[in-house]
Amino acid sequence: MRDALQVLAVLAAVAAGLWAWRRYHYPSFWLALGFPIVALSVRTSWRRVALGCGLTKKRQRFWFTTVPGLVASTGIVRVKRKWQRIAVDTKPFMWLPLPTRHGWRVTLHTLEGQTPGDYTVAAERLAHSWGVHAIRVSSPGPGRVVLMATMRDPLVKVDELPASPELLKVTVGRLETGKPWLIDFRTVPHWINAGATQSGKSNLANALIVGLAPQPVALVGFDLKGGVEFTPYAPRLSALATCRAESVGLLDDLVALMIDRMGLCRQAGARNIWQLPPGVRPVPVVVLVDELAELYLMADKSEKDEIAKTSTALLRVAQLGRAFGIYLFCCGQRIGSDLGPGVTALRAQCSGRICHRVNDPETATMTLGDLDPAALASARAIAAETPGVAIVASQDGQWYRARSFYVTEQAAEHAARTHAHLAPPWDEITAHLPQPINA
Ligand SMILES: Nc1ncnc2c1ncn2[C@@H]1O[C@H](COP(=O)(O)OP(=O)(O)OP(=O)(O)O)[C@@H](O)[C@H]1O
Ligand SMILES: [Mg+2]
Known part of the structure; x- marks a missing residue:
């Protein structure tokens, strides 16, 4: 009896210790205990899981098995077995699973006739079979597929916004893989x-x-919500337009600025402003547009000319801006062709795509284009309880589920006021532009 109590006490102490270890230092718990158990179960269950998910192929193999023709019965049933070549289900070869921050990843060799797409289609079934939050599939090279498993949704809680010391590169959140979500305007200029x-x-x-x-860049705002969003950040903005009439003027300035920078680069024999010596290089301009659709919505015919003007100017900025240090970040609820051909053309110029929760499948398709259907399904599955979660697609052709860091208006306002002295005045930026355009 006493022994039993002692055993129970030890078991309880071990359980409490494990619980505390998992609770207070999950990374070491995962590496030392959780991951080896999971890796073992993944390896041992792979044949069953692959079979269940339709990832096996029939292959002729020598197999020690019963031979129907040789089943002999002499009162007692005797089943004969022998080595023979039969068609057996073969699973894709699996390397050893490796631990990651939020789960594990494993490389597979595809079987003949398989493509990474076959694994993408089976990803949800794989996730359910292994009891993990999600499986993402990528292909590092021909014949190889990497399955990346996340044990729990890492985007339920994301930490604080870190500083972004590199020019035009901002870490805005975290990807599902645990890596930082970067918006790098020099790699992907328009979003x-x-x-x-x-x-x-x-x-x-x-x-x-x-x-x-805090970076040496000029920020320009187009806030078509009447200025309610960006006006508090005005101290750090070099220019702000809050209605369509103001937008026309500001866009004219931006086009003129671009043409001026074009001349500067041509004279210096440079292809873009980054090839100019630092002394003469003009300041990069990041243009933030909120409620983009407002720029295109037409209440009556009289607005047609104005819309055509803004649309053309914005498109020119998108087409030529990158080389001359003018970058676009356009936000909107719906950025679809129903707003006119200008929007479709603008969208085609924006290689950075971010799709937050959407109400209808068309908006996801419009934003993410004809990306992997799994990306569209994932965008539509974003829950209202997790604002800030988005599907992100950029130049590498991959898509990621990500969540932005929570940045309150107060924090942004504080940053705008603290760094107000870094905002180059718009008059200064546009000082040497030809007068008729500026007027
Ligand atoms: N990454 C995040 N983490 C936590 N909460 C967030 C996050 N992003 C947004 N939220 C919450 O969601 C609310 C709505 O966000 P936000 O104002 O950015 O939405 P929106 O898409 O701009 O909406 P609208 O179209 O009405 O302007 C915010 O007030 C904030 O509380
Ligand atoms: Mg908003």
């Missing part, structure tokens, strides 16, 4: 940020403002 109302679009713009405010 579309779409999502239903309250999905976290402005929060992302806030994160960008906080990240860019």
Whole structure:
């Protein structure tokens, strides 16, 4: 009896110790205990899981098995077995699983006739079979597929916004893989940020403002919500347009600025402003647009000319801006062709795509284009309880589920006021532009 009590006490102490270890230092618990158990179960269950998910192929193999023709019965049933060549289900070869921050990853060799797409289609079935939050599939090379498993949704809680010391590069959140979510305007110059109302679009713009405010860049705002979003950040903005009439003027300035920089680069024999010596290099301009659709919506015919003008100017900025240090970040609830051909052309120029929670499948398709159908399904599955979660696609052709850091308006306002002295005045930037355009 006493022995039994002692054993129980030891077991309880061990259980409490394990619980505390898992609770207070999950990374070491995962590496030392959780991952080896999971890796073993993944390896041992792979044949069953692959078979269940339709990832096996029939292959002729020598197998020690019963031979129907040789089943002999002499009163007692005797089943004969022998080695023979039969068709057996062969699983794809699996390397040893490796631990990651939020789960594990493993490399597989595809079987003949398989493509990474076959694994993408089976990803949800794999996730359910192994009891993990999600499986993402990528292919590092021909014949190889990497399965990346996340044990729990890492985007339920994301930490604080870190500082962004590199020019035009802002860490705005975290990817599902645990890596930082970067918006790097020098790699991907123009972005579309779409999502239903309250999905976290402005929060992302806030994160960008906080990240860019300490950098030597000019920020320009187009706030078609009548200025309610960006006016508090005015101290750090070099220019702000709050209605369509103001937008026309500001866009004219931006086009003129671009043409001026074109001349500067041509004279210096440079292809873009980054090839100019630092002394003469003009300041990069990041243009933030909130409620893009407002620029295109037409109440009556009289607005047609104005819309055509803004649309053309914005498109020119998108087409030529990259080389001359003018970058676009356009937010909107719906950035679709129903707003006119100008929007479709603008969208085609924006290689950075961010799709927050959407209400209808068309908006996800419009934003993410004809990306992997799994990306579209994932965008539609974003829950209203997790604002800031988005599907991100950029130049590498991959898509990621990500969540922005929560940046309150107060934090963005504080950053704008603290770094107000870094805002180059718009008059200064446009000082040497030809007068008729400026007027
Ligand atoms: N990354 C995040 N983490 C936590 N909460 C967030 C996050 N992003 C947004 N939120 C919450 O969601 C609310 C709505 O976000 P936000 O104002 O950015 O939405 P929106 O898409 O701009 O909406 P609207 O179209 O109405 O302007 C915010 O007030 C904030 O509380
Ligand atoms: Mg908003």
